[in-house]
Amino acid sequence: xxxxxxxxRLERAGRAAAVAGLAGLLVxxxxxLVWLCGYRPPAVxxxxxxxxxxxxxxxxxxxxxxxxxxxxxxxxxxxxxxxGWSDGADPYAELxxxxxxxxxYGVSDATWALHLxxxxxxxxxxxxxxxxxxxxxxxxxxDAHEVARLAAAGAAADATYEKILGVRxxxxxxxxxxxxxxxxxxxxxxxxxDFTVVGSGPNGANPHHEAGERVIEDGDMVVLxxxxxxxxxxxxxxxxxxxxxxxxxxxxxxxxVREAQQAAFEAVRPGIACQxxxxxxxxxxxAAGYGEYxxxxxxxxxxxxxxxxxxxxxxxxxxxxxxxxxxxxPGIYLPGRFGVRIEDIVTCTESGGRRLNxxxxxxxxxx
Numbered sequence: 021x022x023x024x025x026x027x028x029r030l031e032r033a034g035r036a037a038a039v040a041g042l043a044g045l046l047v048x049x050x051x052x053l054v055w056l057c058g059y060r061p062p063a064v065x066x067x068x069x070x071x072x073x074x075x076x077x078x079x080x081x082x083x084x085x086x087x088x089x090x091x092x093x094x095x096x097x098x099x100x101x102x103x104g105w106s107d108g109a110d111p112y113a114e115l116x117x118x119x120x121x122x123x124x125y126g127v128s129d130a131t132w133a134l135h136l137x138x139x140x141x142x143x144x145x146x147x148x149x150x151x152x153x154x155x156x157x158x159x160x161x162x163d164a165h166e167v168a169r170l171a172a173a174g175a176a177a178d179a180t181y182e183k184i185l186g187v188r189x190x191x192x193x194x195x196x197x198x199x200x201x202x203x204x205x206x207x208x209x210x211x212x213x214d215f216t217v218v219g220s221g222p223n224g225a226n227p228h229h230e231a232g233e234r235v236i237e238d239g240d241m242v243v244l245x246x247x248x249x250x251x252x253x254x255x256x257x258x259x260x261x262x263x264x265x266x267x268x269x270x271x272x273x274x275x276x277v278r279e280a281q282q283a284a285f286e287a288v289r290p291g292i293a294c295q296x297x298x299x300x301x302x303x304x305x306x307a308a309g310y311g312e313y314x315x316x317x318x319x320x321x322x323x324x325x326x327x328x329x330x331x332x333x334x335x336x337x338x339x340x341x342x343x344x345x346x347x348x349x350p351g352i353y354l355p356g357r358f359g360v361r362i363e364d365i366v367t368c369t370e371s372g373g374r375r376l377n378x379x380x381x382x383x384x385x386x387x
């Protein structure tokens with residue numbers, strides 16, 4: 021990332037704050053801070069680090085003085101004013117001198133209560149709101165550079181899936197297959213593994229099952245859902261495989277989920293409401309008689325974190341915009357029996373959807 025990229029992001033954030041009627045944005049360590057200026061503190065501690073963005077003004081970053089040299093080396097530091105505060109001083113009083121006494125500020129979701137309470141004491145006339153409440157789409161629209169990184173992360177996850185099909189499933193614990201997934205993600209360039217769901221047999225009916233000690237058996241359906249960060253951007257994909265030849269109902273349910281996933285993908289286009297993509301997938305599953313077994317939203321945004329706005333769920337009226345990137349992952353979960361989920365990351369383009377995962381969506385048979 022170049023300094024110009026961070027400058028554009030900071031300007032965009034300032035404009036968005038103005039449109040939302042905010043005096044500014046207060047951003048503490050977390051994904052928003054990394055996205056806006058490239059700074060990741062060496063450790064997240066009780067010492068205050070805060071970025072203040074105000075419309076039409078140069079952004080300012082307040083950091084503990086012992087971390088100031090690191091902050092000044094951050095990729096976007098050249099477009100910031102970086103100030104340090106010393107132990108024994110009151111950082112909230114310092115930050116208060118930068119703020120409007122009765123302004124309304126958007127505050128990053130990761131802000132500690134300790135810091136927000138300190139600000140409330142120092143600037144009692146100000147008001148605060150969570151960023152996802154006032155600016156939910158701040159990071160939602162990706163530029164070409166970001167889409168390219170998400171595509172590279174998706175390709176690495178696809179390569180991981182292709183390799184996992186060649187390992188032995190039967191007779192091994194879920195946790196062992198999960199360890200294989202984690203190892204393969206790292207081998208294919210991920211710096212961080214966020215999750216490796218391996219839900220075999222009845223465990224597959226729990227969408228967020230944590231891989232455990234259950235031994236995978238012949239005849240099991242196995243839900244695989246895995247991802248993490250590669251070059252700072254997320255991957256997240258799901259496929260459902262079968263140990264040995266599947267039965268008729270297992271094939272039927274898998275085909276229904278595949279049809280729902282394809283229909284939702286084909287619905288993606290600029291201007292369509294997020295909730296409509298969810299409705300399309302849900303209609304397919306409901307028409308097949310399994311509506312009550314689709315128990316989660318159809319998708320979530322992805323970027324520098326693996327879950328972020330936009331959310332493809334009933335009640336979300338925001339329209340899709342070119343550059344938005346999100347999962348499409350319908351599923352059917354039959355309690356005590358098995359589950360099926362198929363997930364791709366998709367980006368909205370001017371002409372429709374583009375998948376960032378390209379592995380086969382047909383049920384794979386493993387041994």
